[in-house]
Amino acid sequence: MPKSKYHVIYKDLKQKIENKSFSYRELLPSENTLIETYDCSRNTVRRAIGELVKDGYVQTMQGKGVRNIYQPIQQTSFTIGGIESFKESAARNHQNGTTRVLQFMELTADEKIAKKTGFPEGTQLYYIQRLHYLDGKPLILNHNYFLKSIASGLSREIAEQSIYDYLEHTLHITIVNSKRIMTVEKITQIDEKYMEINTNDYNCIAVITSQTFNSDGIMFEFTQSRHRPDYFRFQDNALRRPVI
Amino acid sequence: MPKSKYHVIYKDLKQKIENKSFSYRELLPSENTLIETYDCSRNTVRRAIGELVKDGYVQTMQGKGVRNIYQPIQQTSFTIGGIESFKESAARNHQNGTTRVLQFMELTADEKIAKKTGFPEGTQLYYIQRLHYLDGKPLILNHNYFLKSIASGLSREIAEQSIYDYLEHTLHITIVNSKRIMTVEKITQIDEKYMEINTNDYNCIAVITSQTFNSDGIMFEFTQSRHRPDYFRFQDNALRRPVI
DNA sequence: GCCGATTTGTCCGTATGTATC
DNA sequence: CGATACATACGGACAAATCGG
Numbered sequence: 001m002p003k004s005k006y007h008v009i010y011k012d013l014k015q016k017i018e019n020k021s022f023s024y025r026e027l028l029p030s031e032n033t034l035i036e037t038y039d040c041s042r043n044t045v046r047r048a049i050g051e052l053v054k055d056g057y058v059q060t061m062q063g064k065g066v067r068n069i070y071q072p073i074q075q076t077s078f079t080i081g082g083i084e085s086f087k088e089s090a091a092r093n094h095q096n097g098t099t100r101v102l103q104f105m106e107l108t109a110d111e112k113i114a115k116k117t118g119f120p121e122g123t124q125l126y127y128i129q130r131l132h133y134l135d136g137k138p139l140i141l142n143h144n145y146f147l148k149s150i151a152s153g154l155s156r157e158i159a160e161q162s163i164y165d166y167l168e169h170t171l172h173i174t175i176v177n178s179k180r181i182m183t184v185e186k187i188t189q190i191d192e193k194y195m196e197i198n199t200n201d202y203n204c205i206a207v208i209t210s211q212t213f214n215s216d217g218i219m220f221e222f223t224q225s226r227h228r229p230d231y232f233r234f235q236d237n238a239l240r241r242p243v244i
Numbered sequence: 245m246p247k248s249k250y251h252v253i254y255k256d257l258k259q260k261i262e263n264k265s266f267s268y269r270e271l272l273p274s275e276n277t278l279i280e281t282y283d284c285s286r287n288t289v290r291r292a293i294g295e296l297v298k299d300g301y302v303q304t305m306q307g308k309g310v311r312n313i314y315q316p317i318q319q320t321s322f323t324i325g326g327i328e329s330f331k332e333s334a335a336r337n338h339q340n341g342t343t344r345v346l347q348f349m350e351l352t353a354d355e356k357i358a359k360k361t362g363f364p365e366g367t368q369l370y371y372i373q374r375l376h377y378l379d380g381k382p383l384i385l386n387h388n389y390f391l392k393s394i395a396s397g398l399s400r401e402i403a404e405q406s407i408y409d410y411l412e413h414t415l416h417i418t419i420v421n422s423k424r425i426m427t428v429e430k431i432t433q434i435d436e437k438y439m440e441i442n443t444n445d446y447n448c449i450a451v452i453t454s455q456t457f458n459s460d461g462i463m464f465e466f467t468q469s470r471h472r473p474d475y476f477r478f479q480d481n482a483l484r485r486p487v488i
Numbered sequence: 489g490c491c492g493a494t495t496t497g498t499c500c501g502t503a504t505g506t507a508t509c
Numbered sequence: 510c511g512a513t514a515c516a517t518a519c520g521g522a523c524a525a526a527t528c529g530g
Contacts, residue, residue: 004498025461030514041500046515059420059461062515063507067461069421118315176303177313180480184428184450184473204448204473206428217269217303217311229428229448236424236480238454248517274495285519290496306496307526 009038009048017057017070027065028058056237096135102194103129104156106148117145117222118211124148128159131194134231138195141226150220174215182234183207185226195228206232253282253292261301261314271309272302300481340379346438347373348400350392361389361466362455368392372403375438378475382439385470394464418459426478427451429470439472450476 013028022028029037034045049066052058057070107113107127114121125145132140144163146154151167158166167173185207187199197205205226212221257272266272273281278289293310296302301314351357351371358365369389376384388407390398395411402410411417429451431443441449449470456465 044499056421056423059457060515061459065514069457069461177300178482179300180482182426182478182480184448184476186446202448204428204446213303213313215305217313232428234426236426238422238424288518304496309495
């Protein structure tokens with residue numbers, strides 16, 4: 001957890017925005033004012049503001065100021081944001097999440113798995129199938145593949161709790177980024193069985209496949225997350241970049 | 245189009261990465277080296293690198309360096325990235341896109357529309373229904389609502405070309421950011437009819453609803469984009485933020 | 489294990505450009 | 510036009526992480 005100055009300012013402004021200290025579309029104090037408020041340099045306040053822009057909380061306009069555009073969203077379903085574990089997401093969504101491990105095994109990547117995951121053929125992997133419940137409903141079916149050489153010591157017991165917690169706090173792996181692709185796929189019998197979906201309602205499922213990298217730039221995880229369509233919701237804030 | 249120094253450096257490095265000037269997992273030249281290469285300050289190269297991180301092209305590691313983690317993806321379908329018009333997306337995907345306007349009308353937001361779009365009741369709007377074809381196949385059905393007071397002068401003819409082009413280059417509207425939510429919904433008869441989907445294959449559709457803001461912080465567009473599931477693909481790079 | 493060199497991360501101060509009002 | 514606001518760019522300083530000797 002960074003105690004950097006810009007991060008403290010970022011958190012403070014973010015909280016003020018969430019607490020309606022600024023009304024919708026109101027301009028925040030100018031950079032110069034914020035410099036005095038937080039007793040720091042211009043670069044530092046600008047950096048904090050930059051984070052808020054990324055979050056979609058404010059927008060900056062040259063010559064005008066920084067405008068609050070935060071509107072709390074109505075949470076009707078499970079919302080996905082950055083990289084986070086299921087436990088973290090559940091906590092953020094103020095819901096009660098539990099996990100059931102359907103399968104836990106070690107395997108060696110054959111040609112089919114290699115092609116699907118991007119791990120080289122012959123790699124030693126953990127394969128884990130887990131079902132995530134939110135408020136008692138089975139909503140997400142995860143297929144995880146972890147590099148055995150990096151995520152060593154994974155067990156069924158850990159998988160029942162939080163794998164990310166184990167990777168970060170026990171193995172001290174630094175998780176850096178995750179490339180994700182979202183698609184819609186046809187439902188499988190496994191999906192149907194475990195997530196209790198009536199195919200007359202939905203014969204599709206929302207799928208997020210992700211490749212996650214550690215600080216050595218090594219992809220150590222491939223995951224396919226299958227979400228019940230009626231509870232799936234992915235949220236995003238896109239910035240318009242000048243068309244070059 | 246910004247001619248800023250950092251942007252030139254960003255584009256140059258990005259192109260070098262795409263052209264395999266650096267092999268996968270190789271470290272880029274250090275910041276100090278880049279400073280000499282581009283004859284600029286450290287802040288400037290750091291900013292360029294920051295953009296590459298956002299794109300998921302590289303990852304930075306304190307004490308180590310900047311590592312190339314770019315892997316070209318196999319383009320099997322229409323890929324969505326930032327805020328871009330259909331025309332821009334089609335060009336980026338190297339595909340031939342055309343548009344057919346199904347409906348063009350002016351209307352006043354009633355209670356139902358107000359609730360759905362977030363525009364206040366009584367607002368004057370343009371409502372446009374468009375079908376986007378890629379390489380001859382109807383893949384996306386768009387329902388656009390534009391604020392008449394801001395997107396004034398919109399016409400069916402413009403909608404057949406590029407609305408964004410008109411907004412940016414004729415009306416000089418600055419498009420800043422777009423809040424997007426992705427869900428999976430049941431297919432409607434309209435979807436079925438226009439996108440030629442067999443409901444035995446798919447009875448769902450990928451939906452992206454977005455609210456787009458201009459530089460005055462005003463939401464001037466609400467759009468619901470309905471994508472044929474078998475060609476839909478949304479791509480993302482998430483950065484792990486320290487859990488606070 | 490320590491030390492020094494290298495590399496990225498944070499922070500400061502300043503100057504100039506550009507858009508808005 | 511001047512004042513104010515954010516955007517870009519420079520240069521310098523120190524901290525923190527990594528790596529090799």
